[in-house]
Amino acid sequence: MATKERKVPALVDKPMDFCPGCGHGVVSRLIMEALEELDQLDNIIFPIGVGCSSNLGAGLECDRLHCCHGRAGAVATGMKRVNPDVLVVSYQGDGDAYNIGIAETFNAAYRNEDITVIVINNTNFGMTGGQMSLTTMEGQKTSTSVHGRDCSITGYPIRFPEMVAREFPGAAYAARGTVTSPAQINKLKQYIKNALEAQMNHEGYSIVEVLSPCPVNWGMTPIKAMERIEKELIPYYPIGEFKKRGENQK
Amino acid sequence: MKVETKPARCKECGLCKANCPKGAISFSEHTNAAGYHPAVINDELCIACGICYTVCPDGVFHVLGKEA
Ligand SMILES: Cc1ncc(C[n+]2csc(CCOP(=O)(O)OP(=O)(O)O)c2C)c(N)n1
Ligand code: SF4
Ligand code: SF4
Ligand code: SF4
Numbered sequence: 001m002a003t004k005e006r007k008v009p010a011l012v013d014k015p016m017d018f019c020p021g022c023g024h025g026v027v028s029r030l031i032m033e034a035l036e037e038l039d040q041l042d043n044i045i046f047p048i049g050v051g052c053s054s055n056l057g058a059g060l061e062c063d064r065l066h067c068c069h070g071r072a073g074a075v076a077t078g079m080k081r082v083n084p085d086v087l088v089v090s091y092q093g094d095g096d097a098y099n100i101g102i103a104e105t106f107n108a109a110y111r112n113e114d115i116t117v118i119v120i121n122n123t124n125f126g127m128t129g130g131q132m133s134l135t136t137m138e139g140q141k142t143s144t145s146v147h148g149r150d151c152s153i154t155g156y157p158i159r160f161p162e163m164v165a166r167e168f169p170g171a172a173y174a175a176r177g178t179v180t181s182p183a184q185i186n187k188l189k190q191y192i193k194n195a196l197e198a199q200m201n202h203e204g205y206s207i208v209e210v211l212s213p214c215p216v217n218w219g220m221t222p223i224k225a226m227e228r229i230e231k232e233l234i235p236y237y238p239i240g241e242f243k244k245r246g247e248n249q250k
Numbered sequence: 251m252k253v254e255t256k257p258a259r260c261k262e263c264g265l266c267k268a269n270c271p272k273g274a275i276s277f278s279e280h281t282n283a284a285g286y287h288p289a290v291i292n293d294e295l296c297i298a299c300g301i302c303y304t305v306c307p308d309g310v311f312h313v314l315g316k317e318a
């Protein structure tokens with residue numbers, strides 16, 4: 001029986017300091033696999049956010065810039081405008097992209113910058129010990145919502161890719177995936193590829209959010225954390241493509 | 251051997267073991283330098299499906315692949 005070789009792309013084949021079972025490791029590999037399959041490994045720069053995403057600063061072997069917290073949307077804009085043929089892929093957490101950097105994230109999408117944004121949504125500020133973020137679920141206990149998030153005083157968890165798809169007619173692609181099973185991981189890789197291809201064809205802004213486990217701050221085993229995503233997160237944060245390629249106004 | 255591993259990188263998260271369709275993965279009695287018991291594959295049971303590669307967050311697996 002013939003079997004296919006599966007090997008971590010060399011540019012991301014380094015030990016990283018993520019906790020056991022963290023979703024960041026899978027997503028960073030998938031991005032590199034997608035770039036490899038699109039023959040773009042030598043045509044990429046990553047503006048990297050602050051958070052556990054910052055591990056990519058040490059973990060990647062390609063052009064990358066560790067941005068000030070939340071500002072990757074603005075940095076990506078500059079990178080892309082001076083190098084329109086280079087793929088610019090920001091890699092950010094939910095806290096970085098949606099709390100601290102919501103102005104930059106929103107405005108880059110609003111201007112329809114020709115960039116790809118990857119947001120690792122683990123429903124908290126993972127790196128700093130699990131504080132509440134804009135994506136924390138209603139009732140979720142975090143170190144800054146010790147009785148559970150009370151949405152009557154904090155507002156409700158944000159669904160940014162849906163907003164992009166609905167409100168920004170020029171945006172090329174918006175999707176949400178997850179890493180809970182081999183099937184979901186394969187689907188997510190296809191979403192990432194679609195976003196990269198949209199950028200390669202200068203179709204406009206693309207975003208892929210990933211529901212990602214943070215077992216340590218959720219106080220769960222890696223396997224329970226995957227179950228939490230399936231049972232609690234997906235009903236609120238649906239998986240799918242909210243805007244497909246070719247559906248945007250040019 | 252169908253799948254090569256890098257035991258030094260394993261963090262014993264258990265995701266490969268939970269997803270392997272053949273029950274081919276167990277954990278070593280020994281620990282790696284980081285203190286984890288690394289995943290070990292029983293080559294007899296393994297069908298080289300690559301699922302462990304797909305789910306592992308830490309790049310432990312290399313499915314060698316072969317021609318028919
Ligand atoms: C200007 C500034 N404010 C605050 C911090 C502290 N800080 C570091 S990471 C982080 C949150 C990261 O959360 P997220 O983007 O969700 O990433 P995660 O670690 O969850 O992947 C914060 C607030 C900082 N480094 N710089
Ligand atoms: S704190 Fe959470 S997001 Fe950060 S490395 Fe650990 S599991 Fe991953
Ligand atoms: S390749 Fe498939 S059968 Fe072999 S250990 Fe990995 S998951 Fe199990
Ligand atoms: S998925 Fe990877 S890190 Fe987790 S137990 Fe298996 S080999 Fe180790």
Ligand SMILES: [Mg+2]
Nearest residue numbers: 093094124126
């Ligand atoms: Mg986070």
